[in-house]
Amino acid sequence: MQNNNKRKMLSIGAVFYVLITLMPLCGALLQHHGKLNISFGIRQAFLLGNSIKLAFLVVMLDLLLGFFCALFIFSLGKRQIWQKYYLVAMMPIPYYIYALSWMYIIRALSLIWPDLVRFSIKGIGACVFVETLAFLPVTALFILVGIENINEDILRIAGVYGSDNRAVFRIIMPSAWPYGLSAAGLIAIMSMTEFSVPSMFQYNTYALDIFSVYSRTGSALTAYIQCVPLLFILIIPMIWVFKGLRNFSIKRTCRPSYRLRLSGPVKGLCMAAFLISMIQILFPLIVFVFTAGGYRQIVESWIMIADELENSFVTAFVSGLICLALAMIMAAFLRRNIKKTPYIIIYAMVVPGAIQAMGLLKMNNWLGLVFMERTILLTAVGCALRAAPFAIIILLIAKLRTDYKPIEMANIYAVDPIDALKIKIRTFMPSYMVCFGTAFFLTFAEESIPLILMAPGKETITVKIYNYLHYGASEYVSAFSVLVIIFVFGIEGAVVLLSRAIRGIKQK
Structure with a gap:
């Protein structure tokens, strides 16, 4: 009886x-007046091709x-801990930080090659x-999750009968491919529905064209209908993405302790790739520090x-x-219906955020x-x-990878329901924090x-940087960007310290 009530809820x-996800579309339908001016011709097909090309290359x-x-x-x-956290720390950095670093480095290089600005400051590159x-x-x-899920004994045997370099292409790459495919799906979706970066570099994409349709017609419904080919x-x-969920549900067989002994070109490629991942944040910081205008301007910018x-x-x-409230409801529902209904969240992912905002x-x-x-609520x-x-x-993914037996036993034998709830919260608290953090930083970087x-007087930092960059006063943009990076890293550091403090209290 209790299970039936839970399923109904x-x-x-x-x-x-x-x-809720259909609410913007309903708003567009209710507020539309007059005829729909919909067109999908050669130009729209060309722009859709631009979006596909950009997503494919990325x-x-x-x-x-x-x-x-x-x-x-x-x-x-076992020495990989700080490298993992380093990747996690880089994830919340907003798009425009990398965009600005590209613009600054091209301007610097143009002092040596003057024609470089004309060919590189804008476009698909x-x-x-x-x-x-x-x-x-x-x-x-x-991909790292996929590699860590490989049975360690298989890697050891492969190392005995051959080199670890051969194991990379014969064992590791095929095993990690489904995880990479999931990442590729997410990247393609985010790339094809994002228009702030293409607009900054004057590269026409289909998402940018949809936004211009709304600006030209004032009809959110027209913009929604123009999204259908993209959908x-x-x-x-x-x-x-959803096929990859089954792979993520596989629990890691053992804590990775086997060290690959890579050599030659494979080792060189690995080191180069990790170096690029490090440069991607060090590079913007270095560029912005040298172009921020000194300590006084940074203080003034703050x-x-x-x-x-x-x-x-x-x-x-x-x-x-x-987001956390919605994720808790939907993840619990989808865990019970993973084979039938995971696609009900497709719509909210594939419609560009600007179009949803209009509706x-x-x-x-x-x-x-x-x-x-009049507030930040909207x-x-x-x-x-x-x-x-x-x-x-x-x-x-977290729920699919979790062993529910302790939670079920607590629900059955716990004298106080609050005790069972505490066990469930402790089990999923890290996942709840990751969900909240993901939504927090995606919102923080949203433009x-x-x-x-945004309400009058409630301008966000992304909008401020956008306005300063497009409408003058660009000398402050570098200082703003430095402060944003410091602010993001400060929040991450506070979360890490808080987590350690809570863990220390529990151990005592």
Whole structure:
């Protein structure tokens, strides 16, 4: 009886989530007036091809670099802890940090080669550079999980009868391929639905064209309908993602202790890939420190963006709480229906965030919820709808990899239901923190949704940098970027210290 009630509650929660994700589309339908001006011709097909080309190049480079980077970390054996945390620390760095570093280095090199600016400051090359660096940590971590799931005895036997270099291509690469395919699916989705980087480098993509359709017509419904071709294209990457969930549900056979003895070109490629992953954050910091204008300008910039950082932090915090609540409901529901209904979160992932924000704004206007427009709530809800699918996937993977027997035993034999709840919370607390952190940092780095939904006087740091970069005063952009990186690393450091403090209290 209790299980039936739980299933009903989870089903109601899943229906609630679906209704929330469809709310922006309903708002676009309710607020639309007049005829629809829809067109999909040669130009739109060309732009869709540009999006596919950009995503393909980014996915290929990330898979190549991510595999060898993960292989290098795995080859370190038990000494790989700080390298893992290093990849995790790089994941929240916003897109525009890499975009600005590309622009600055090209300008510096143009002093030697003046024609370099004309060919490199804009176009697909700059977009590939930025998105490859932005998505590289995700790819490396996905593949590293796949490598760590390989049975250690197989690697030992392969090392006895041949070299570890041969084992890389005959055993490790095929075993890690499903995990890399999942990462490729996520990267393709994020690349093809992101328009802030292409707009910065004047590279026309389909997502950017959809945004221009809304700007030109003012019709969110038209923009939604223009998303249909993109949705059909992105069904393939979504299949890759959800097929990979079955692989992530496999529990690691043992703690990795075997060290690969790589040599020759393979070792060189691994070291080069990891070096690139390190340079991707050290490089922007070095560039920005030299172009920030000195200590005084950094202090002055901090005073200028203190309010915006506060707005971004509060918005991201509220968005993280909303995402965590949605992820807890949907992950529990999908764990019971993993073979039938994981695709119900497809819609929220493949529709560009800016389009969802437009529809959400229309719905809010139709409902007359003025208080949401005057606070950060509307922006937080819009960002939460965008980040929720990623948080759901993370928590779902954690639930699939968890042994539920202790939780079930606690539910049966616990005298106090609160004790059973404590066991469940302790089991999933790390996953809850990762879900919250993912939503928090995705919201913190989001540019398009706050640009549409932000309330007057509630400007976020991403919008401030966007405005300063596009409309003048670019001398402050470097200092802003340095402060953003320091702020992000400061939050991560605080979380690590808090986790250690809680662990120390539990041990006592």
